[in-house]
Amino acid sequence: MTDLQNGINAWIFLNEDEPPQTNYNSPDSCYQSLIDCKVYDSATFLGIAFFEVIPAEQGSTIKIGNASHSGGLTNQDYLNFVLRDARQVNHGIKFLATMVYSGANTLAAIFSGGGDPQTQASRFANNLVTYLKDNGMNGLDVDWEGDVSNQMTRAQFQILFSAIRAAFDQQPVKYYLSFTPAWPTDTIDYSTVNSKFDFVSPQFYDGTSLSTFLDAGISPSKIGYGAQFEPGNAAPNASAQQVWSMVSEGFSSQGAQYNYQDIFVWRFNSGNFQFEQAQVMILDQLGNPPTSNTFDDTSIISAAGNPNLTQMTIRSGDVLNAIQAINTGTGPYNTGTQGTETGIFTLLQHGGNSGGAQIVNIPLNDPIVSISGYTGVWYGWQCVLQLTLTGKSGATYGPFGSMAGSATQNRFVQPAPAGQSVVGFSGSTVTVPLAGGSQTAIIAALNAVFA
CATH class of the missing domain: 3.20.20.80 (Glycosidases)
Structure with missing residues (x-):
């Protein structure tokens, strides 16, 4: 670097x-x-x-x-x-x-x-x-x-x-x-x-x-x-x-x-x-990559004018390993520089590189209005076991995370307030060991940021 x-x-x-x-x-x-x-x-x-x-x-x-x-x-x-x-x-x-x-x-x-x-x-x-x-x-x-x-x-x-x-x-x-x-x-x-x-x-x-x-x-x-x-x-x-x-x-x-x-x-x-x-x-x-295990997209997305979430890369296996959001702005002050009327905001990945990656494309006119899933204990680690995204139309994305190996499962649902949608995420990660002696970060806690 x-x-x-x-x-x-x-x-x-x-x-x-x-x-x-x-x-x-x-x-x-x-x-x-x-x-x-x-x-x-x-x-x-x-x-x-x-x-x-x-x-x-x-x-x-x-x-x-x-x-x-x-x-x-x-x-x-x-x-x-x-x-x-x-x-x-x-x-x-x-x-x-x-x-x-x-x-x-x-x-x-x-x-x-x-x-x-x-x-x-x-x-x-x-x-x-x-x-x-x-x-x-x-x-x-x-x-x-x-x-x-x-x-x-x-x-x-x-x-x-x-x-x-x-x-x-x-x-x-x-x-x-x-x-x-x-x-x-x-x-x-x-x-x-x-x-x-x-x-x-x-x-x-x-x-x-x-x-x-x-x-x-x-x-x-x-x-x-x-x-x-x-x-x-x-x-x-x-x-x-x-x-x-x-x-x-x-x-x-x-x-x-x-x-x-x-x-x-x-x-x-x-x-x-x-x-x-x-x-x-x-x-x-x-x-200057964050050194803390916590993350919060709120300030960046707020500075961007709270543009819609239009793509996510989600890494998962047994549990939710990582998320990365892309937001697309259509307002007059968040346009890009390349002759387009949209500004693209690619946020940092939260979590590690284990698990399989899936790209979720979210229509601009069908914003995510709810996240849901399960938290619990996985081989002794408290984490997010599974995540599902739900659009305004009712379209769902996921679930991501099979929950295999989990000892407990606790369901959660976070719906957006009326007139708002999910624009980002906050939460924390935890570092866990992998087979072979290596380690990775997984999502320990997750909350939607609404605007």
């Missing part, structure tokens, strides 16, 4: 409100979903976009870009809310100020007034540290494309980021410098990238290949993976599983093997925010 040195990360773009006509405090807003579903728990770094360069008493500093929101709220209000609420959900989350890449207030503006470049860079670096300290933020993220990549020279690049690194390193706590290029440019000083930045997350969703960045001069020991769970760019990602398949094996460069340093996902609050928030949560579970 890839060692993601700098974790799984995401951006948030404060200018945008989704759904339209909401604001930060609306119960159904993309921002409240991040809190209610604990999506922030899945991010190590949160890049907050976009900050601008503005004049200061000595040199330049940064501020969040201007935008107005309903209810008289501003981007500054949103910044204050995000810093407060994200940290309440995830005490260890780190905040990066993501710099704007277009217009007159990019990092290139630091050098626009003339004068000595080293002095301008040093003053900005000192003012930047003051801003980060005052606002409880942890570093700077440089979105490298557009105007900033055209207007800043290679010499200015070297001077500026060397000055920022020096100012950061003088502090008693760690401050981070992140580089997120859309493509290589002649204005990048690659030796500075490799020596001054903590990690580099190329925007692969813009269509530029890993080899292009490596050939340009970015060290393979710095490279992370830029992902996207919304449509609009050349190569958006289809799912958390697709990203993880690209990242988990690492990559080779000049005969050596390397791990990606992080995954950075654009972004938490687009027009399909339910899809992207849920995919980041699934991605976090893929990268």
Whole structure:
């Protein structure tokens, strides 16, 4: 498994409100979903976009870009809310100020007034540290494309980021410098990238290949993976599983093997925010598999907008060995990225790989409204012996699990409340020995998640 040195990360773009006509405090807003579903728990770094360069008493500093929101709220209000609420959900989350890449207030503006470049860079670096300290933020993220990549020279690049690194390193706590290029440019000083930045997350969703960045001069020991769970760019990602398949094996460069340093996902609050928030949560579970024997799909499925359960892979033999759910979203905010009107959410498997696997396809218009079966003791282990799914039409799937070898059998039925259906599961597993000395996990307890 890839060692993601700098974790799984995401951006948030404060200018945008989704759904339209909401604001930060609306119960159904993309921002409240991040809190209610604990999506922030899945991010190590949160890049907050976009900050601008503005004049200061000595040199330049940064501020969040201007935008107005309903209810008289501003981007500054949103910044204050995000810093407060994200940290309440995830005490260890780190905040990066993501710099704007277009217009007159990019990092290139630091050098626009003339004068000595080293002095301008040093003053900005000192003012930047003051801003980060005052606002409880942890570093700077440089979105490298557009105007900033055209207007800043290679010499200015070297001077500026060397000055920022020096100012950061003088502090008693760690401050981070992140580089997120859309493509290589002649204005990048690659030796500075490799020596001054903590990690580099190329925007692969813009269509530029890993080899292009490596050939340009970015060290393979710095490279992370830029992902996207919304449509609009050349190569958006289809799912958390697709990203993880690209990242988990690492990559080779000049005969050596390397791990990606992080995954950075654009972004938490687009027009399909339910899809992207849920995919980041699934991605976090893929990268950091749960160590507990309990499981609960509720938060991920809630973030996804509670889409219908449309497929299950069920492993069974004597007992219920494992379940894995796939949900299909049809709402306006959980659409996928591949030109379809549906978002597909593949949840993690709960349980081990013993028993035989069966795939159950569930019609979108005939949702599961009840689970039933038996629990009991199987060779001394308390577990779920058998499971049956029942659709709204009365169609049944199963039973799964023969109950052979069980000493007791206790029937259970869990029907959905009126107007709801089964969208996921919670429960626990237990590890049991197998013949030959190996072991596996089976389902110890199971509850339906209804919505």
